[in-house]
Amino acid sequence: MSSKYAYEQLSKAGARVAERATKVPRHLQPRLQKIMERGTPQFRRGNLPHVRDEERFDSEKQWRFLVGDRVVITKGKLKGTVTTIRMHDRSTNGYILGPGGPTRKVPVPKTLWSEGQTTHIVEMPQIMKRKDLKLVADIEDPKTGNLKTVAVRDLVFRGGYYDENYKKVMPYRYVAGEQGLIVPWPKPEVVPDGELGTTPENVREQTFWADSYVRNPIPNAALLTIRNPNSKFRKGTLKLKDLARLVAPEMPLTPERKEYLRKEKELKAKNKNILERPALSLEDMQMIDNRIKDHLEKQSRTV
């Protein structure tokens, strides 16, 4: 959501409410999609519908193919073409393929022509669905020992390891049904560290030690900017007024109920011996033990 005023970016106060206001109810979403599509020119529109935020792919397990993976197209005019994944389209959960991938022709107005463009018609890459692609991998032929290129029907993800290239824990990508056949993740393009980043050495350097429990590590003047001492959420002690609010008053009993409770108490006192649950003595336990033993022996004899 882009806002008109810069100061709106400074604080996040009320952002949750504002976000709720922009959310379109689920039953209106198809209609909205239609209106949006009608208003969007063809060159700005993708060939796949947008997916809802909660359905968007997030992890490697969901994407299955990462940028740089070789894939084969299994549907459409270009069925059988082997190409690479160039980009993920997050808004449609789709893949934009590299050279050799499917394209479509769209007219572009002259005001938006790029440098060197001579015609209104431009070839735009078509977004592909996950189910129309299959991963291509090189595996060793057990008979000849040569490498052969195969399309993997299905993938299974198991375990995990720290990947130096992605700098995070990645799952192992196994070929389904083939024990121990792993298709490694593609090596991503090396992105230089951003200028706002801090070097790992500087981040890991420790400069704070808890060296005294008498001297506060934070100056007194700074405390007010860290925390609101008068916050209503941090009172610490409950006063009588707060307790009265939290504890509901006891419901008075009706005379009938009082009478009933009295009678029940009397009855309990009277039948105390009868109602008491008999305790299981050692002899009883021995008896049960013998009975079960006999029964089991009998059973084993019959078998």
Next chain:
Amino acid sequence: MLNFNRCLHDTATRYARTRFTIPKPKPIPSSNPRKPTQTTHYLKNLEVTPPIPPSTANKQFHISDTHPLWQFFHTNIKDNKKSHDYITPPSQLDTQSRSWSITELRRKSFNDLHSLWYACLRQRNIFAREMHLINTETSSNKNNHVHSLQQINEKCRVTMWRIRHVLSERDYAFRIARSTTTNNVIDQLSEQVETTEQLERFQYAVFGISEIISENVIDRKFIDGLKYITNLKLKILAKKHDTLNEKLVNDLQLNYRDNTSSMGINDLAEAFIVFIAEFDLESSIEACDAIKELRSDPKNKISKYDELETISKYIKQLKESSSSQDEVEVTPEAI
């Protein structure tokens, strides 16, 4: 997203003109309007001058490259030449970096966190200005540019709340430690002290007494700490060295090897002598001699009510001597 303009069901009727809502005709402009009650001489002296052409080449607008306000603009380094961008080009925005995590921030001192806070704040200032300016433009890439700026801005904001969280956590930990540490814990800790460095760390941790004199706050707690450290010093050394133990028992009637007796140095002047002495045998023996001399005159005993005033004097003297770098021995007798 959609812009839902919600209207009340009675808007139409309210806006409809009825016979009661015919607006009054405008008043006829007065033929004799009232003159301004206040006038200034500036009004009379006003002269129309030729306009100054807006140009950065003008000398009066020259700004040096080292002007601190340049920190609020993106710096572009190309061919070893520094230049500043009015708005950061989208290709040069750092969208890859992430926020600082809480575990990373926990390792940093207050000063580091304070600096990081202001670095983030400055960066957010730059983003706010750039977003405001981009929004006034009419480029096709405007939304994408603002969106990536917003994302980086959010990362800075996350770092900032995490800094506050870490400091708040640290403060709570400090308060809890202070309220739960008992004398037993202090005694247990004191048993581990062996070297001078450990003693320094112990006195700072438990009593907040720093080796740098000017950092200390003189109060009751400081005096109690001073006495505790004095007795601890003598106790450790007396257990190690028989000569010192004999001296303490014979001259000062102090037996630190006997755990049952709770006797120790309680006089401030005596405690101060041992406190400023080095943590070794020779200095302790010298300190013992000084205490013995001090005890010879009963006037030297300091009453509990004068302790604060006296220790302030001692410390002041100590500060002066250390600042003048003269090797003047500061003893209670000298003061």
